[in-house]
Amino acid sequence: MSIVEIFKKWSLLCAIAVGMSGYCIFRFIPFLQPIGDFCGPLLQDVMPWCLFLILYVTFCKIEVKELRPRTWHFILQGIRVLMSGLLVLAVMHASDPEAKLIWEGCFLCVICPTAAAAAVITEKLGGSITSLTIYTIIANCVTSVIIPLFFPMVEKSADIPFFVMSLMILKRVFIVLIMPLLMAFITRKFIHRLADRVRSSKNVGYYLWCFNLSIVSGVTMHNILASQVSGFTLAALLILPLFISVLQFAIGKAVGYPFGDSITAGQALGQKNTVVGIWLTITFLNPLAAIAAGGYLVWQNIINALQIRYKEKYGYIKW
Numbered sequence: 001m002s003i004v005e006i007f008k009k010w011s012l013l014c015a016i017a018v019g020m021s022g023y024c025i026f027r028f029i030p031f032l033q034p035i036g037d038f039c040g041p042l043l044q045d046v047m048p049w050c051l052f053l054i055l056y057v058t059f060c061k062i063e064v065k066e067l068r069p070r071t072w073h074f075i076l077q078g079i080r081v082l083m084s085g086l087l088v089l090a091v092m093h094a095s096d097p098e099a100k101l102i103w104e105g106c107f108l109c110v111i112c113p114t115a116a117a118a119a120v121i122t123e124k125l126g127g128s129i130t131s132l133t134i135y136t137i138i139a140n141c142v143t144s145v146i147i148p149l150f151f152p153m154v155e156k157s158a159d160i161p162f163f164v165m166s167l168m169i170l171k172r173v174f175i176v177l178i179m180p181l182l183m184a185f186i187t188r189k190f191i192h193r194l195a196d197r198v199r200s201s202k203n204v205g206y207y208l209w210c211f212n213l214s215i216v217s218g219v220t221m222h223n224i225l226a227s228q229v230s231g232f233t234l235a236a237l238l239i240l241p242l243f244i245s246v247l248q249f250a251i252g253k254a255v256g257y258p259f260g261d262s263i264t265a266g267q268a269l270g271q272k273n274t275v276v277g278i279w280l281t282i283t284f285l286n287p288l289a290a291i292a293a294g295g296y297l298v299w300q301n302i303i304n305a306l307q308i309r310y311k312e313k314y315g316y317i318k319w
Contacts, residue, residue: 009309009312010305010309011206011305011308012210012213012301012302012304012305012308013301013302013305014210015210015211015213015214015217015301016213016214016217016298016301016302017217018214018217019213019214019215019216019218019220019221020217020218020220020221022214022218023036023217023218023221023222024221026039026040027222027225040218043215043218044219046215047212047215047216047275048175048176050208050211050212051176051212052176052179052180053180053205053208054117054120054205054208054209054212055116055119055180055181055184055205056180056184056187056198057198057201057204057205058119058120058123058129058205059119059133059181059183059184059185060184060188060198061123061129061198061199062129062130062133062181062184063130064185064188066128066130066131067130067133067134069134069138070131070134070135070259071259072255072259072261072265073131073134073135073138073268074138075255076135076252076255076268076269077138077139077142079255080111080139080142081142081146083110084107084110084111084150085150087103087106087107087111088107088150088153088154090103090106090107091103091104091107091153091154092153092154098230098232098233100286101229101233101237101286101288101289102233102236102237102292104154104155104281104285104286104289104292105236105237105240105241105289105291105292105293105295106240106241106244107150107154107289108277108280108281108285108289108290108292108293109240109241109244109245109272109277109292109293109296110244111143111146111147111150111277112143112273112274112276112296113136113139113140113142113143113272113273113276114132114135114139114140114267114268114269114271114273115136115271115272115273115274116136116176116177116273117212118132118136118267118268118271119132119136120205120206120209121206121209121267121271121304122263122264122267123205123206124203124206124308124311125263125267125307125308125311125317126311127261127263127264127267128261128264131264132268133181135264135268136268137173137177137178140170140173140177141170141173143169144165144166144169144170144173145166147165147169147280148163148165148166151165151280151284151285154285155286165284169276172276213297216274216275216297217297219278219294220294220295220297220298223278223290223291223294224238224291224294227291228288229288234291237289237292237295238291238295239295240292240295241292241293241295241296241299242295244296245296245299245300245303246299246303248269248270248272249266249267249269249270249300249303250266251269252265252266252267252268252269252270253265253319255269256268270300271304272293272296272297272300274293274294274296277290277293277296278290278293281293307319
């Protein structure tokens with residue numbers, strides 16, 4: 001089997017491996033360190049533009065008339081808020097600093113909104129990118145309300161004005177999510193030939209997401225290696241996100257199943273925007289909790305990689 005064939009079958013896993021191993025190579029081989037120091041920030045600067053292109057390509061395939069909220073959208077939001085609230089209580093009642101850090105990491109894995117690029121994976125799995133897009137917008141709006149409410153309970157230092165934090169989050173939502181959506185609608189309305197070419201393209205958004213994933217995986221490896229916590233705490237911050245990821249995918253699928261949308265609902269609750277989570281954590285909470293968000297990123301993409309491979313092999317998703 002050639003390298004190209006392996007990459008096509010296990011693209012997400014390859015992207016994670018390339019990102020993590022690439023970081024280690026340019027971090028620990030002395031003569032490559034200057035190249036890594038120069039290219040690392042550049043690659044991170046490219047990420048938002050790449051994400052914009054990913055979403056633009058995906059949103060060009062959306063039927064505007066189908067952009068309407070569904071019942072399961074609000075059920076999942078209620079579940080996410082409830083789970084986040086319970087984890088806030090766990091953080092508030094944790095007396096040991098390391099236990100509090102672990103609970104903060106778990107809280108971060110739940111409260112993060114749905115990843116903007118989740119539509120790419122949803123399309124690959126055979127779900128509805130239209131339904132997921134409207135859910136993602138709702139999830140990010142809810143996030144702009146619950147984060148300013150919950151963060152001050154988790155960390156006293158995060159007690160900044162409610163509207164200031166909400167506007168910070170909504171600004172990122174507008175740039176990352178709404179702008180490419182509007183551009184896609186304009187293209188479909190006025191530039192039909194371009195819209196047709198974009199809609200006919202296959203896997204462009206998916207492979208662009210793999211590129212972004214490799215960069216985020218490198219950042220995750222940096223956070224893990226730079227952490228100064230005990231071995232037990234580090235293991236907990238990396239392993240617990242696996243169970244949280246499986247739980248959220250399972251809950252999402254269970255809620256979406258009666259509505260005939262289990263694949264989409266599973267991705268909606270399970271695939272998190274950990275980049276925003278890491279940014280929020282470093283800005284307002286204990287920066288070490290960002291390790292959990294990085295761990296969640298890896299686990300959710302391993303789950304998606306297995307699902308995609310299963311669908312390509314058998315033609316449907318079993319779990």
